[in-house]
Amino acid sequence: MSVRRAQARQRRESLLDAALAVFADKGVDGASVKDIAAAAGVTPGLLYHYFPSKEGLLVTMLAERGFMPELRERLRVGHQRPAREVLVELATGFGRMLADRADLVRLFLSGAATDPRIREQLTALVAEGQHLLADYLATRVETGELRPHDTVTAAQMLLSAIVLGQVTDRVPDAAVLVELILHGLIASTSTTSQSPPARN
């Protein structure tokens, strides 16, 4: 009985993986149920035992294979550590994550135009990302490391540059990016002289 369950879960996972791969590769509309089933090593009919429809498979896949979990993990940075360190780390890691999951990135891009569900997820994703990063920035403002500023917009700037850089194959250098950002964020005039903007 438990074996059955395990097999079943396995199948489900296979299908989700296959769905991600094939959707990313051919786009949501371009991918046929047959393609996905084949990629998962099953027959089309079986897909309908695990998911109600192609649509349902897409939704579930987005929920279970989405960026959210990893994104949260990655942005749960130590709020006590200095900004430059944290931001460079984050920019690097975030960029790498996007590169690692190029599948999903492509899918989001191609799907955002067409599919309201994907669009929604993308928006939520961006919102959450900005929010988490902005929160961190706010704590650094409180410590006095950073000057008061519109942290959400600042977060947006950083993340946007990384995401779009990924998409257009013009990945910016993390250190440079952070350096540029920081010189608009650090709260002092003369402080700067104490910390000669290095570049990793």
Added chain:
Amino acid sequence: MSVRRAQARQRRESLLDAALAVFADKGVDGASVKDIAAAAGVTPGLLYHYFPSKEGLLVTMLAERGFMPELRERLRVGHQRPAREVLVELATGFGRMLADRADLVRLFLSGAATDPRIREQLTALVAEGQHLLADYLATRVETGELRPHDTVTAAQMLLSAIVLGQVTDRVPDAAVLVELILHGLIASTSTTSQSPPARN
């Protein structure tokens, strides 16, 4: 002779317009050739007199209705005017342009995932945009208004924030954005002289 030609050109334009409208409305895959032809007041067959395929129509439409011309116009900013003024103006205008043509932005992004020709167009677009803006920044560096810096990355940051903001419906405030940017760019008081981390 000329009348015929003119009418033909007209038809072609109609088809491109219809394509833009219908693609934007239903997505590339969701839009049928029949839909587009109907929107242009034409039989589906005629579409193939003017374009080789649905895909070809999409590519051509993006090329001819693309942002390039307007982008160039908009970035051909007065190189003598001060940065803050110019950048706010540009951020505002650029953002508005994208907003006005949100359809196109989405089609570009989604198409880029599928069609290499569209990806190429998009890449060229981004490159050109960054290049033009970076050039302007460089002249301001020369005048001493801005400190030496990696102008390309700076340009990318500004533009990315606007574009992605558009896509995710989180348009940043132009003034705020520029203010943030500038505080890393302005060749302010004494700091800069001490730390001239240039690249460009």
Added chain:
Amino acid sequence: MSVRRAQARQRRESLLDAALAVFADKGVDGASVKDIAAAAGVTPGLLYHYFPSKEGLLVTMLAERGFMPELRERLRVGHQRPAREVLVELATGFGRMLADRADLVRLFLSGAATDPRIREQLTALVAEGQHLLADYLATRVETGELRPHDTVTAAQMLLSAIVLGQVTDRVPDAAVLVELILHGLIASTSTTSQSPPARN
């Protein structure tokens, strides 16, 4: 389990039969997929479950309904029996076979002009036919019944006359044909003068 399989095979056969009938009736281009499906009592879509395309159906049909098996059977003649008897029998039977399946002959010839796979099949068929007949002739040379000669060309002559005769509706008389052939092949010396069986 087996029932399903059997039914599926049955369907496939139906489609092949229908293809042969309809192609023969209307020509390859004149026959629509719809026609063939209808003739098989099936919806057009199903055809693509069994065959990759109309063209693929044609190729497969020619391969599976082709002459090869029967040809081999027919040419596996008794190598011990005298030439005249064997050849007349063969010419008659071969001609009859072609006549019975005139449709197939025409499809082969016309398809060979278009599809390389069909051309290949046809070439193999011809080669095999010549080879088998030539082999038989060679054994008769060894027994001394026939004089040494280019057996392949001789085989080609006989078979060509029958095939082309079929295509152009000018089927030659088997006995006459063989008689003509033999009088160049028989190793005798003066026999010929004794039996001048003319016609015309």
Added chain:
Amino acid sequence: MSVRRAQARQRRESLLDAALAVFADKGVDGASVKDIAAAAGVTPGLLYHYFPSKEGLLVTMLAERGFMPELRERLRVGHQRPAREVLVELATGFGRMLADRADLVRLFLSGAATDPRIREQLTALVAEGQHLLADYLATRVETGELRPHDTVTAAQMLLSAIVLGQVTDRVPDAAVLVELILHGLIASTSTTSQSPPARN
């Protein structure tokens, strides 16, 4: 006025040539009017000034570009010359002609199955060819060079071998072919022993 006429005739010829080439290349159904017009360097519309329809163009082309004239020329052999010489010459020349006009050969083959007009032409062609050759053979019978025999079937054998050889890329050697034929036709008795040209 005469210039116009000349140009018009030129156009017509171009179209016929183009039709032959394109029909042969793609088959009658596979060739579109647009293809043919393009191959002739004109627009589809113009084709309808010179011919009533695609069908009409085909018929006219077959009539004006058919094998008949050349075939007749080639078979109008000197009836006084000895058989071996004439037949070898003829087999060689005929084979070469078919090779030179591979276009037409292919068209006849592919079209014979579908198009009754082409079928008809092919039949007529073969009939005429056999007739002409048979007539020659008959005169040689009268001179005593050849023994009495079914000259039509003999002619058919020779021509079939050449035609099918052409089609299946197994062109037989003209000399060998004629040698084989002759040894069934020559009215001699002991000749055979004098010239036992074997091959195999």
Added chain:
DNA sequence: CATGAATGAGATTTCATTCAT
């Protein structure tokens, strides 16, 4: 659980022919 045969609706594309210019 799992298969894969079957369907029906619809999508893209082709094409011979006509005719205003």
Added chain:
DNA sequence: GATGAATGAAATCTCATTCAT
């Protein structure tokens, strides 16, 4: 004569989904 825009009909093929086995 010559063009090429325009049409309408049809053809090939795809696909999500269902269901008997």
